[in-house]
Structure formats: structure tokens, C-alpha cells
Amino acid sequence: MISNTYPQTFLELPLSRDAGAAPLQRQLHARLQAAILGGKLPAGTCLPGSRALATTLGIARNTVTAVYEQLAVEGYVLAQRQGTQVAPQWHGDTAAPAPPCVLAQRMQQFAPLRTALSYRPAALRPGEPALSQFPLAAWRRALDLAYRDGSAAAALAYGEPAGEPALRAAISRYLAVARGVSCRAEQIIITEGAQEALTLCVRLLTNPGDTAWVEDPGYRGAKAAMQAGDLSMLPMRVDGHGLSATPEDWREYPPRLVYITPAHQYPLGAVLPVPRRLQLIEAARAHGAWLIEDDYDSEFRHAGEPVAAMQGLAGDGPVLYVGTFSKTMFPALRLGFLVLPPALLAAAQAPLVAMLRGGHRHEQLAMAHFIDSGQYARHLGRMRRLYRARQQALREALARQFDVPHTVEGGHCGMHLTVRLPPAFPDHVIAAAAQAYGMAVSPLSGFSLAPREEDNGLVIGYGNTAPELYGSLLGRLAMLARQASKV
Ligand SMILES: Cc1ncc(COP(=O)(O)O)c(C=O)c1O
Numbered sequence: 504m505i506s507n508t509y510p511q512t513f514l515e516l517p518l519s520r521d522a523g524a525a526p527l528q529r530q531l532h533a534r535l536q537a538a539i540l541g542g543k544l545p546a547g548t549c550l551p552g553s554r555a556l557a558t559t560l561g562i563a564r565n566t567v568t569a570v571y572e573q574l575a576v577e578g579y580v581l582a583q584r585q586g587t588q589v590a591p592q593w594h595g596d597t598a599a600p601a602p603p604c605v606l607a608q609r610m611q612q613f614a615p616l617r618t619a620l621s622y623r624p625a626a627l628r629p630g631e632p633a634l635s636q637f638p639l640a641a642w643r644r645a646l647d648l649a650y651r652d653g654s655a656a657a658a659l660a661y662g663e664p665a666g667e668p669a670l671r672a673a674i675s676r677y678l679a680v681a682r683g684v685s686c687r688a689e690q691i692i693i694t695e696g697a698q699e700a701l702t703l704c705v706r707l708l709t710n711p712g713d714t715a716w717v718e719d720p721g722y723r724g725a726k727a728a729m730q731a732g733d734l735s736m737l738p739m740r741v742d743g744h745g746l747s748a749t750p751e752d753w754r755e756y757p758p759r760l761v762y763i764t765p766a767h768q769y770p771l772g773a774v775l776p777v778p779r780r781l782q783l784i785e786a787a788r789a790h791g792a793w794l795i796e797d798d799y800d801s802e803f804r805h806a807g808e809p810v811a812a813m814q815g816l817a818g819d820g821p822v823l824y825v826g827t828f829s830k831t832m833f834p835a836l837r838l839g840f841l842v843l844p845p846a847l848l849a850a851a852q853a854p855l856v857a858m859l860r861g862g863h864r865h866e867q868l869a870m871a872h873f874i875d876s877g878q879y880a881r882h883l884g885r886m887r888r889l890y891r892a893r894q895q896a897l898r899e900a901l902a903r904q905f906d907v908p909h910t911v912e913g914g915h916c917g918m919h920l921t922v923r924l925p926p927a928f929p930d931h932v933i934a935a936a937a938q939a940y941g942m943a944v945s946p947l948s949g950f951s952l953a954p955r956e957e958d959n960g961l962v963i964g965y966g967n968t969a970p971e972l973y974g975s976l977l978g979r980l981a982m983l984a985r986q987a988s989k990v
Contacts, residue, residue, distance in 0.1 A: 517560065626943070658864040664859035666861060666867055694841055700825040701728040718768060719953060734760070766810060767800055832870070909960070919966070924959050
């Protein structure tokens, strides 16, 4: 039944016939489209018959039918037996309000974390390498080589879905020597940073609702990948030696995926001892689980003997090794990699080919050259020394300028220190206030799915902030912490 009638007046207004005016058909289309979008013609409104409207407006009937047909193609109206009606999805002022969320339900989990999409430069941001120290000239030469090579034009095509063979081979050689990872180049999938590698793990290995263990406190990027895959995350507490799981945990909450940062727990900094690594591998084998080893910044080791990657301990075991060039090169490069266990390789081939496109080929070729020519190793050595000195300077500035009660954790690797604070100094209040002073320290409680009283503190990055600034920045942070404690 036709419930609404069109408001005659505005539809009957004459169309412009001035020289230079838009064609009559376009004017009528625009009038009706605006009326529908603006709610003047609500859903269900029946438009006048083409003959009647043509007569009223003094135009050809064909013009009106052409406009109605166009609106139908665009989905604004439906051509019904009773006449042409405004389609149901076009609700104007009088229609019911739009539903509050148009995204998939699982995306609502991100709402509490949502901040602006912008990314402003700031001091003390964890995870940011020393950008001004990056050997830009050498990198430009490596890129130039890739673009000047005889096959540079051919490399404008899609590449192999798993990435450039030259880079995969260079990474496998590098990993064997530097990280004790044992793999063939074919096991390596080049990704857009560690983040895509984590997303691939979730896509390849889980079904919605599967259980994933995450370190708590732990890396938010890993949790985001799991949330987007509709996994049920179980926060696993981290002690001074990293993730701790008992046989009861395995029996009662058997996971499909376990995410770990064994070389340098993020953000607390523990190294997972070898016995715990072996236990995890054994338990994962027994329960059909997969371990994701995120080895994001182990290249920058500042204290103690290097501990080889877990992947090398597992043989053909259930470890997926994730690496990134975001810290060792620069984050905007967006190059990372996933090392698949041989057992997964054959099964993963078809879905990977379907999901991936080989791109950024010249950057990948330049990266392969950078590694093979030894420039990567030299850059890493220089950065290791730089970060070691920066960490020392930060520790001294903390001792001198940060005169609120605190303990410092981590630091044998990487580019950040974690400072625990008593609960009287709420970390999110301090971190929010620090933003106004150009500091991007992260509140420790924000890394936890189920924060406890002790998960209160600040994660402070020293990678990309010059040491001369530490004293004044930490003095300011201490002042903000004291103010926060009075709130
Ligand atoms: C624990 C952890 N893993 C991985 C990454 C790197 O992510 P991506 O390679 O996507 O830049 C970071 C960066 O902050 C990190 O902290």
C-alpha cells in the first residue's frame, strides 16, 4: 500500500531554462536526489507518475522516465507495480535514527583504545628507532641500484606472493647466524611489518572463538590482530622471567595460539629462560597449539649473552617466528617477515597465494642488497652502541631527575625501559598530561587486559630522543606524576 504522497510544491517548481543552465534531465535528477538524501522524500514516498510530472513541469515524458530509471539504477528508488517509490534505506529526518555502529561487532572491542588516526612526532615514544641516525644516503644508493638494475622495469609487475626470493634468501642467511633460526628461504613470507605477520598467523591457524594466550601485560598490536580474528584472548601473567604457564593452564584453557616475546618481553623486558621455552614447545606439541615468537628488537642486546631464538630449539616444531625491520631499519619501511614451520608450509601455500600480492619489490631488493653487502650488520652495530649509551643516559636521568618513588625494569635489549610506579601515581593520568608537553610515554596499565595494581607505570622509549633532553623531560614527567598523585 502506498502510504505517503509526495509534497507537490517543490517538485512542481519550474526547472530553469536560462541559457547556461544544466540540461533539464540533470536538473530534475539533482532535485530528486537532494530531496531523497535530505529526507524531504522519505522512504516509501511514491513519486508522481511520469506523465503527470512531465505535464506539470512542461517537459518531455521521456526526460522524466530517464531520470526515474537513473535513480533506480543508483538505488534511490524502486520501480514498483504501484509506481516509483523511494527505497527503504533512504531515511531522512522523519526516519528512525541510524544504528549506532555500522562496523562488525568485534570491532567495538577497539573503542576504548581509539585515539585519533594522526601520528605526531613526540619524545620518549617506545619502539621508535633513532631516525636521524639512519644512513639515508646508503639506503638511497641501495634503492637506486634496485631501480637501475636491468630487471627494474620487470619488477614493476606483481612479484611472488611470499616476497622477493633474494630478500627471503638474505633473511634466512642472516637469521641463521644472528638468531639461530633454522629455516630455508621458502619458509619465509615477507609481510608488511610484524603486524601483517601476526594477522596472517591468526588467519591461517584459527577459527573465530578459538582461545589465544597473550602475555599480560603485553603487546597491543598482537592483541589487535587477535581481536580482529574474533579470538577469545586469555591474559597470561608475566613474571620476572616472562610468560608463566602451568600444566593446569594447558589442561583447563588449551590455546590454539600462544603469543610470546621471549627475547625481550614487551613491555616488561624479561628474557624467557630456556627451560620455559622447552616446556612451552613440548606443551604446544602435545596440545596441538602454535607458538608465535615475536622477535621484534633482540638485535639491540645491551647486557648478558645473546639467547638464540626459540624457533631454533623447536626443529620442525610448532613455532612461527615473526621478525620486523621497523626497529632495525625504520618503521615506515613496513617490511617484516614470518617464518613458517616446514609442517605448515604445504598447507599454507594455497591460502597464502590467494591472500597475498607481491609488492614493494624494489624496496625488498634494496633490503636484500643492504643485508648482503654487510651494510645492515654495520648499521646494527652502530645503533646497538648508540642505544646502549642512550639507555645509560636515561637511567642516570631517571635517578637524578625523576624524584618520585619508582623501580626500573628491563633494558638488557631494545630501546625502552619500563618504570613501575606506586598506585598513588596513576599512569594514564601522567601519560595523558605528558602529551601536552610533546612526550609519548605509554601507561603500563594500557598493556594489560586485566590490569592489577602493580601494572602501573610508564614505558619510556629512548631510541629516538636525544640524551641531552632526558634531564628536562624527566624533570617534567616527575612534576606531572606529583600533580597526578594529588588528583
Ligand atoms: C612487541 C612488538 N612487536 C612488533 C613490533 C613491530 O611492529 P611492525 O613491524 O608492524 O612495525 C613492535 C613495535 O612497536 C613491538 O613492540
